Amino acid sequence: MSVNRRRTTNTIEVNFLAGWLVIVFLVGLAGLFFVYLKNQQHAVGNQCRLVESSLREEEARDEALKAKISSMTSRGALQHRLDDGYIALQAIRDTAIARVTPPAPAEVDGVLRTASSDPESRFGPGVPQRAINR
Amino acid sequence: MGRRIGVICALLVLIFTAFAWRLIHLQILKHEYYQEIAAVKHESRQVISPRRGRILDRNGEELAVNIPVQMVYADGSHIHDPAALARIAAPFLEVPVEELTEKLTTKNKYVVIRKGVSEEKAQDMIRAIDKANLHGLYLQEGSVRSYPNGEMLCDVLGYVDHTGHGADGIEKTCDEELKGQEGFRMIEHDRKGREIVVYRGQEQPPENGCDIRLSIDMGLQAIAEREVDEAYKTNHPASATAILADPNTGEILALACRPNYDPNKYNEAKSDHMRNRAISDMYEPGSVFKIIVTSAAYNEGIVDDKTRIFCENGHFSYGGKIIKDHHGSGDLSIHEILMKSSNVGAAKISLRMKDQMFYDYVRKYGFGTRTGIPLPGEIAGLVNPPHRWDMLTKTRMAFGQSISVTPIQMVMAMSAIANGGKLLKPKLVLSKGEGSAELHEAPIAQVVKPESANYIANALEKVVSNQGTAPLARIEGYRVAGKTGTAQKISPHRGYLMGRYIVSFAGFFPVNKPRIMGIVIVDDAKLSETANYGGSVAGPVFSKIGVKIARYLDMDPEPSESLSKQGSSTATVSAR
Known part of the structure; x- marks a missing residue:
């Protein structure tokens, strides 16, 4: 007598699979989140760098203008202007x-x-x- | 079939084992080696330059400031198309394209392309390079020193050389305080050379240099500069110097020398013009030095106000040589000796003093030693000790020959007469850093008793009277005390140069409460011998400076009765 040794159905252990799928999904999500955070960090860092550089630029411009004002209003410069007749003492x-x-x-x-x-x-x-x- | 699968599996296992091994080799076994290579490629220590401190006058007026500039450098490892990069950058850097291309064709990681590029141009250049998606040129912050007043006060301020270090003047002596401490930041950059801010490492902020506040008053400095300039242009001397000081504190209020230079263009200046003559030139002071012998003798009780000295009618034979006076006189008191500037009288007073005693007083007044003014290049002058004197030396020293002094030494010695006998150290720096306490110096020594100093001061008041040698040094409305000096120039081949003089006037006012001490020295004015006197050349310059100072400081004029002994200003010069 022949005996069918095959099982008629293969059961899918949904709970087991679902568990793994959730774990894989979570790990994937965590990975994506990590990448997202890293990208955000870089983007913020970039912004930070740009802000720093524009701040530095403004500071430098401010200092350059101050130096210009200082040289244009210095005693020596005013004396020269007075001597050249550009300004007069009243x-x-x-x-x-x-x-x-x-x-x-x-x-x-x-x-x-x-x-x-x-x-x-x-x-x-x-x-x-x-x-x-x- | 099963065998084939087995072979394929074995191959896959081998391949993946090889990959795994390679990974282990790279990541674990060779970790440090590759980390070092990566660090060299991506990590760098970014230097953060400190701001150099400013130099201010006593009222906070800016005398030296910084203009931010950028230094452009190239990293050859980032440059792929030097010609394209040069075409874009050349107009901003004002360099020919070919020359720039040549410079950019390099593998060096740090090649300086141009220093001192203005902030705006540098930023525009970087934007243009970014727009063209090119890499390899970067900026490093820096600054250039600017002196808003140009030539004014150049001898005190000095300048900063191309390395950013003080090379002369206050810039040099206070370099440590001015330059500050540089900071740094460990950074990583991407392959385009941009900083990856996330990987920023250790950081130390820079410490900016302190602001230095000088005792100089630019109002007084402008007055001194103008008058010295006029004297220089009118009399065409080899040099002219004026120093103004507060005799009570030793604070230097103004210091002007001609010829001078513009510290903004120091590389175009002649080296001779860059010398601070107030501290590094020595000269025979002439009759101004009579204040030393008279005050010393009075202080020791060798002479008093009743003493009268026979001045040999202007011809005194001593040691085989004749000492002459410009106008011969008979018996003169100490006051009259100073008023008439009698060489014979001064020489005879010196003969009453022992050599060592006279020498000690000369040294106590600060001659033969540096005053300690915080400026580089000060010299000590030349005072020979008694064992090197000949018979004539003492008598010559009494009227300012056989001795060499610096203008600053003379100012401090005359200040001692003005302030009651205290020798002070010249003070040029009031404070270092905002909010720091003012620096105070104790007097170096009490050279003579206050009575002796007052006695000499009263005598010096008569020098600017009609009978004195410097009526033209008078300042209307104020009591002035001072002394003229007319010294022959020393020849480099021994002896003196005929008809060439260094004339000076050192004085202070108001006499009863001295606020300003000043000296004017005119070296080798191109004038006739009969016109080239301390009283007629340096005295009027002192007077003009004094009149303007009195207005500037809003000084109260003195009552007319106290001015009567100085007479009117219409007198002519009668003696040296």
């Missing part, structure tokens, strides 16, 4: 100066000096401040 009339301390013209030369708000430097310590407007 005398301020005495009546246009508001004095907080009395003017102290020189005895002989009569030069009018700039106003000083520090009476002690002008008259020595202990002198009360006098406010005179002219």
